[in-house]
Amino acid sequence: MSKLTLLESEERARILRERLNTYGHAYYVLDAPMVSDQEYDKLYHELVAIETEYPELIIQESPTQRVGGQILAGFEKVAHDVPMLSLGNAFNKEDLIAFDERIQKLTDKPFNYVCELKIDGLAVSLKYEAGRFVRGATRGDGTIGEEITQNLRTVKAIPLSLREPITFEVRGECYMPKDAFAKLNEDRDEKGQEIFANPRNAAAGSLRQLDSKVTAERHLSVFLYGAANFEALAVNSQSELLNKISELGLRTNPLRLESDAIEEVWAFIEDIQERRHTLPYEIDGVVIKVNDFETQEEIGYTVRAPRWAIAYKFPAEEKETILRDIEWT
Numbered sequence: 001m002s003k004l005t006l007l008e009s010e011e012r013a014r015i016l017r018e019r020l021n022t023y024g025h026a027y028y029v030l031d032a033p034m035v036s037d038q039e040y041d042k043l044y045h046e047l048v049a050i051e052t053e054y055p056e057l058i059i060q061e062s063p064t065q066r067v068g069g070q071i072l073a074g075f076e077k078v079a080h081d082v083p084m085l086s087l088g089n090a091f092n093k094e095d096l097i098a099f100d101e102r103i104q105k106l107t108d109k110p111f112n113y114v115c116e117l118k119i120d121g122l123a124v125s126l127k128y129e130a131g132r133f134v135r136g137a138t139r140g141d142g143t144i145g146e147e148i149t150q151n152l153r154t155v156k157a158i159p160l161s162l163r164e165p166i167t168f169e170v171r172g173e174c175y176m177p178k179d180a181f182a183k184l185n186e187d188r189d190e191k192g193q194e195i196f197a198n199p200r201n202a203a204a205g206s207l208r209q210l211d212s213k214v215t216a217e218r219h220l221s222v223f224l225y226g227a228a229n230f231e232a233l234a235v236n237s238q239s240e241l242l243n244k245i246s247e248l249g250l251r252t253n254p255l256r257l258e259s260d261a262i263e264e265v266w267a268f269i270e271d272i273q274e275r276r277h278t279l280p281y282e283i284d285g286v287v288i289k290v291n292d293f294e295t296q297e298e299i300g301y302t303v304r305a306p307r308w309a310i311a312y313k314f315p316a317e318e319k320e321t322i323l324r325d326i327e328w329t
């Protein structure tokens with residue numbers, strides 16, 4: 001093929017970025033691949049070749065720019081504009097019913113709940129400015145976190161640019177899928193390295209890397225479930241928020257329930273507790289939230305957590321389950 005001129009290369013690079021971002025979204029956000037890995041790699045390497053020939057064509061949102069440059073000496077501290085709160089816990093059906101009764105006393109308005117899986121990862125905050133991913137941070141103590149933008153850029157499920165040029169902050173859980181966790185520990189064990197106790201620790205260790213090339217190899221993913229300074233989204237409830245951030249190209253968890261009946265919430269919890277081992281990621285419970293944002297504000301907060309939400313925690317997995325799997329001779 002004859003060498004493309006700068007102008008032809010600029011147009012070709014734009015088309016390649018668009019196609020690669022669409023394919024990347026389908027694969028990493030929707031878990032629904034559109035093309036083969038070979039096809040994706042062919043287009044990716046064509047874009048790398050153009051960007052190598054004409055570096056002036058490189059833009060921050062290019063899929064080739066996910067793995068950062070220099071190795072950091074440390075992480076900057078960042079103050080969250082809006083605190084990243086924690087959650088009160090419920091451990092049985094009685095706690096859940098007591099929560100529902102408290103809510104009924106705190107508002108006269110009719111309300112319903114949104115129930116989400118409680119992903120067992122690391123809470124993160126992603127800032128987008130005019131649709132571009134500009135800053136990523138850990139939750140830290142809820143008020144002060146660590147700036148880990150370079151590492152979060154390597155997470156393929158996190159889009160470097162949104163479908164609309166919107167400015168807001170989105171929050172969610174970054175996690176390591178169970179199969180990536182098993183493979184990582186197998187590799188570390190073979191090299192005589194210390195293995196991670198669980199996927200949550202593995203995700204935390206992967207996000208605390210000063211060299212983002214290491215983070216890039218850890219197959220991390222993310223589920224987003226909250227936001228801050230999100231007036232631009234023009235949403236009035238948790239369910240509208242989840243649908244809107246999904247439309248923008250962000251990854252949300254599809255297994256959720258909307259219900260105004262606590263008995264239905266309980267049935268959902270029991271069903272998820274049954275199925276949790278079949279999920280490709282670890283969860284440690286179900287988060288139940290009053291859906292409407294105005295009603296959330298009416299119900300309010302304690303010093304550390306919302307009164308309008310609760311985490312139903314599954315009983316800790318007793319270690320014997322692993323021994324139980326061993327065929328006793």
Ligand SMILES: NC(=O)c1c(N)nc(OC2CCCC2)nc1O[C@@H]1CCC[C@@H]1O
Pocket residue numbers: 085086087116117118119120121123139173225226287306309
């Ligand atoms: N881990 C989760 O899947 C999860 C979730 N699905 N939804 C929320 O809602 C926030 C919003 C207001 C207070 C909690 N938080 C979650 O996890 C957080 C991270 C830190 C404390 C909670 O575990």
